[in-house]
Amino acid sequence: MSERVLMEGSAAMAESAVRAGCRFYAGYPITPSTEILEYMSVRLPQVGGTCMNAESEIEAIGMVWGAAGCGVRSMIASTGQGISLMQESFAELANAQIPVVAVNMCRGQGDYFQATRGGGHGDYRFIVLAPASAQEAVDLAQLAFHLADKWRNPVMIMGDFLLSHTSEIVDFRPPAFPELPPKSWAITGADGRRGITLSPLGPAEKLSTDIAAALSAATAKHGGIKGEETRAETGHLDDAELVVVAFGFPGRFAKYAVRLARERGLRVGFVRPISLWPFPSEVIAAAAARARAVAVFELNAGQMVEDVELAVRGRAPVHAIGGISHDHSGFGVGPLLNVELILQRIEEAYGTA
Amino acid sequence: MTDVPASFEKVFEPPDLLLRAEHSLCPGCGEPVALRMMLELIRELGLRERTICVAGIGCYTAFPMIMDVDVMQALHGRAPSVATGVKRVRPDAFVFTMQGDGDMVSEGLQEVIHAAARGEKFTAIVFNNAVFGETGGHMTAATVLGQHTKTTVGGRDRERHGSPIKICELVAQLEGAAYVARAAAHTPSAIKLAQQYLHDAFRAQLDGKGFSLVEILTMCPTDWFVTPDQGPAFLEKHLVPTYPLGVIKQ
Ligand SMILES: Cc1ncc(C[n+]2csc(CCOP(=O)(O)OP(=O)(O)O)c2C)c(N)n1
Ligand code: SF4
Ligand SMILES: [Mg+2]
Numbered sequence: 071m072s073e074r075v076l077m078e079g080s081a082a083m084a085e086s087a088v089r090a091g092c093r094f095y096a097g098y099p100i101t102p103s104t105e106i107l108e109y110m111s112v113r114l115p116q117v118g119g120t121c122m123n124a125e126s127e128i129e130a131i132g133m134v135w136g137a138a139g140c141g142v143r144s145m146i147a148s149t150g151q152g153i154s155l156m157q158e159s160f161a162e163l164a165n166a167q168i169p170v171v172a173v174n175m176c177r178g179q180g181d182y183f184q185a186t187r188g189g190g191h192g193d194y195r196f197i198v199l200a201p202a203s204a205q206e207a208v209d210l211a212q213l214a215f216h217l218a219d220k221w222r223n224p225v226m227i228m229g230d231f232l233l234s235h236t237s238e239i240v241d242f243r244p245p246a247f248p249e250l251p252p253k254s255w256a257i258t259g260a261d262g263r264r265g266i267t268l269s270p271l272g273p274a275e276k277l278s279t280d281i282a283a284a285l286s287a288a289t290a291k292h293g294g295i296k297g298e299e300t301r302a303e304t305g306h307l308d309d310a311e312l313v314v315v316a317f318g319f320p321g322r323f324a325k326y327a328v329r330l331a332r333e334r335g336l337r338v339g340f341v342r343p344i345s346l347w348p349f350p351s352e353v354i355a356a357a358a359a360r361a362r363a364v365a366v367f368e369l370n371a372g373q374m375v376e377d378v379e380l381a382v383r384g385r386a387p388v389h390a391i392g393g394i395s396h397d398h399s400g401f402g403v404g405p406l407l408n409v410e411l412i413l414q415r416i417e418e419a420y421g422t423a
Numbered sequence: 424m425t426d427v428p429a430s431f432e433k434v435f436e437p438p439d440l441l442l443r444a445e446h447s448l449c450p451g452c453g454e455p456v457a458l459r460m461m462l463e464l465i466r467e468l469g470l471r472e473r474t475i476c477v478a479g480i481g482c483y484t485a486f487p488m489i490m491d492v493d494v495m496q497a498l499h500g501r502a503p504s505v506a507t508g509v510k511r512v513r514p515d516a517f518v519f520t521m522q523g524d525g526d527m528v529s530e531g532l533q534e535v536i537h538a539a540a541r542g543e544k545f546t547a548i549v550f551n552n553a554v555f556g557e558t559g560g561h562m563t564a565a566t567v568l569g570q571h572t573k574t575t576v577g578g579r580d581r582e583r584h585g586s587p588i589k590i591c592e593l594v595a596q597l598e599g600a601a602y603v604a605r606a607a608a609h610t611p612s613a614i615k616l617a618q619q620y621l622h623d624a625f626r627a628q629l630d631g632k633g634f635s636l637v638e639i640l641t642m643c644p645t646d647w648f649v650t651p652d653q654g655p656a657f658l659e660k661h662l663v664p665t666y667p668l669g670v671i672k673q
Contacts (some may be wrong), residue, residue, distance in 0.1 A: 094512055120511045127502040132497065132534070135478070136508025139495050144508070162498055206628070219475040257493045259516050261472040267487045269496030274444050276488055 073242045079204040079233040082240045084113065086211035087145050092171070093138035094144040098152060102234040102401055103175035106147040109188070131159040131172075138163075138170045141256030144214050147173035154413040156188060160224060161190025162270035165288050167255070169218030171211070172196070173227045175234045178395065178402030179318060180372035185228050186347045193289050196345040197225040197299060204238035208246070210344070216247045217299060218315035220347065221291055222255070225346060228346060230369075231401040232319040235364040243304035247319050290339040295348055302350035303342040306332060310339025311340040312420045313357045315378050316367040317343045317393075320407060326365045327412035336420050341378045346374070351381035358382040367412060368392040369402060391415040437461040440491045441472060447485050451651025453641025453658070454483045454550050456608040460618050460639075461519070461548065462490065468625060470517045477506040477545075479531070481523035482556045500531025503538035503565035506545045517628065518545035524565035525555040528590050532564065535594065535636070542599025542633040546624045549590060549636070552643035553662055560646030564588045567665045571648065587665055591638050595672040599634030603672040607640035613668065623673065640666055 071402040077085070084106045086093075094115055097107035110121040120137070124130035127148055134315065140143040148156070153174045163170055174181055185198045197217055201207040205339040207229065214225040257268050264272045307313065316324035321342040331338040341357060343350050358364050363386050375390045382388055391412070395404030406410070425431075437444040440462040448457050463476050474492040478484060480499035489493040497505040502520040510518045527535050527549045535547060554572055555561040562579060565587050569578040579587075595603040602624050606617030617639055623637035637662045640662050642654030649657050 094508065122507070122511070124504070125533065129507075129534055129537060132501040132504025133508035133511070135497070136495065136505040136510075137499075137512045138508070139505070140475075140509055140512050142512045158498060159501070168494070175615070257475055257495050259473040259475055259513070260491065260493045265490060265492045265494065266492040267496060269487065269494070270498075271484070272488075276491065278488070339530055384535070 074239055076237055076239055077204060078105060078235055078237050078369055079207050079229065080175065080235070081109045082204045083207040083211045083227070084109040085411050086208040086242060087171065087215065088113055088119070089244070090118060090212045090215040091143045092133065092215065092236055093117065094142050095146065096122040096124045096133040098124050098127045098130050100149045100152050102177070102231040103147045103149045103173065105234060105367060106173060110192050117371060127155040127233065131135045134285060135159060135168060135246045138168050139257050141253040141258070145171045145173065147175065149185065149213055150174065150176050153181065153184060157189035160188060160196065161192050161194050163224050164190060164196065165270035166268060167222040167288050168224070168268070170393055171214045171218055172224060173229065173360070175229045175231065176402065177231060177400060179230065179320065179369040180373070180394070182346065182368065182370060185226050186349070186377070188329045190373065193285070195292055195347060196221070197221070197223060197295060198228055200227065200228045201233060202319055202321045202342060204233070204236065204240045208240045208242060212245045212282050215269060219250050219253070223288055223295070225290065228318065230319050231403050245304035253320040276403065298395065300347055300348045300350050301344035302353050303344060304340065304353060306339035307341070307357045308359060309337050311337040311362045312416065313354070313361045313364045313414060314338060314342065314367060315343070315354060315364060315374070317346060317374060320367065323407055323409055324412055327409045330413050331416050332407065333418070336417065338416060339418060349377045349381065351377070354378060354381040355385065358386045361405040363387050363389060363419060365391045365416060367415070369395050369406060389419045391419055424484065428549065430611045430634065438466060440466055441489055442491050443489045446489065448482055449645045449651070451642055451644040451654045453552065453608040453643070453654065457616065457641055458483070458486050460614065460621055464618065464621050464625060465492065472577055473515060474517045475509050477502045477509060477518065477520045478518065479522035479526035481520055481526050481550070483523060483550060486521065486574060500526055500534060502526070503531065503534035507538055507543050510543060518660065520545065520547045522549050522597045523556065524549060524551040524553060525563040528564045528588050532588070535590070535599070537601045538599045538662070539594045539634040539636065542601070544628055544631055544633060546628045546635045546637065549638045551638050551640045551666065552641045552646070553587070554643055554646045556643045556646050560648070565590070567661055570661060572646070589666065591636060591671045594636050597632050600672060602627035602635040604670045605638040605640070605666055605668050607658060607663065607668055609640070609642055609658040616668065620670065638666070
């Protein structure tokens, strides 16, 4: 059954999370992610869930750890600053293989490295999804909970101010995901079985000392995730002489600029990574092999461009055509979010290509 | 364990919730004594099947792997927020944290204060040996004045290092705290009292009264730089004057 409503991206994503079965949320207010906390504080009690207005981001992620470790679908949201405070827990949640969904409504796109590399310690990875619209935020919120449980790995959704605050029509179409196995790893109380330990430090089985095996299990799935969960939107790649790569809400601006370039007769194509990790390297590599050049538009000093360069591996020159862009608010909505300007930079890259 | 001659009568055995009787902590350490009290009480109250322990990081982090109850291992200082998440989604579970003074009073002080203020219905247990035991003997926020550690050579000095935080007295002021007591593990009579306090704290949780906290002063001969047999006397002489035993709030 489809259900179309006009909603802000934040609220739409939160509602979608609740429909995905999220029953625990903890957060600490910070623009532009506060609306998720506000929505959850009203919505979760209606479905028997719990929303905690935590006293700090560090405590919020601890609470989510506890709830998710009990097998309850749990979510946290913040903005770069708050996400920075959660990094120790993020790293260890991945080691403990506890599935949580973490939303970063960034200010601009300067948190790309933080999301895809992680600011924590050790060998961990987050699956990172970057919606470009409220509808995609709805769909990816559903997917995020599914992937978190499927892989027993945290998933991050990376949005921004525009995604959070733009009202769009969304359709809460229920997704059709394959059924997942029961969460036998979850902490329930040792009723009818020996106790288990859910730990980032080592194995679940009591008396076991095989730390290497436990930590290897937490990372061995990275290859499988790359193989199965890489997602990207592409357009006009067949004859593209210039490939534009952009992600998230600004990716929509870039896509439109590419359309205008096409109308002017330029052979420009685009790739919008939907999963930032795993990164759609193969799609970009294949497109770059046919093109004269690649241009990366992102609202930061140049972060995703490194992943693009790694994918392209010298097959074509890679130009960074984005930049840091803010208005007086500092929330990342600046003059570079201008299709004419992006088009101009695309034309420059096309000309020098 | 070594074989016991048939002529011996068994008058004492490890708690059955201990999966291995041998522990890896130092001789004379007070933490295994406290562990035994907790496990015996869980068995006595019939709580094993619904017990969830949330463990902090310190020498006691060796315990989760030998306790036959479900354990969630938290990061250093974070057990109270993790226990909050656990208890909120499993209100019927019996939830307790196991932390040290370094974990609770140094690294994670705000966590225990906020959890107590919210009246979270779990029991926080802190082993206070007035030192970071696991790292090899460094000052915590609970190290007593005059105490020698590797970072307070010559003794903790009020001017240079500040004064110790009395976590029980701090938490007892908060409305959400239903039961707060301080016990010790250094003498048979202290252990008896500690068992009583733990029992009352567990009951406060089971009766839904609010947050409960039991501080247990534990021996750390290794990082007090004394021999194992000197631990109890050291505790009595140096810790008890700063940390008087008794029920602080009920
Ligand atoms: C974030 C972080 N900082 C530091 C440490 C190192 N560390 C491990 S145990 C410990 C001290 C634990 O002290 P306490 O809780 O008093 O336990 P004890 O060892 O005395 O029983 C420290 C500082 C850590 N594991 N994590
Ligand atoms: S260092 Fe201290 S607290 Fe740690 S095991 Fe040894 S005696 Fe116990
Ligand atoms: Mg200690």
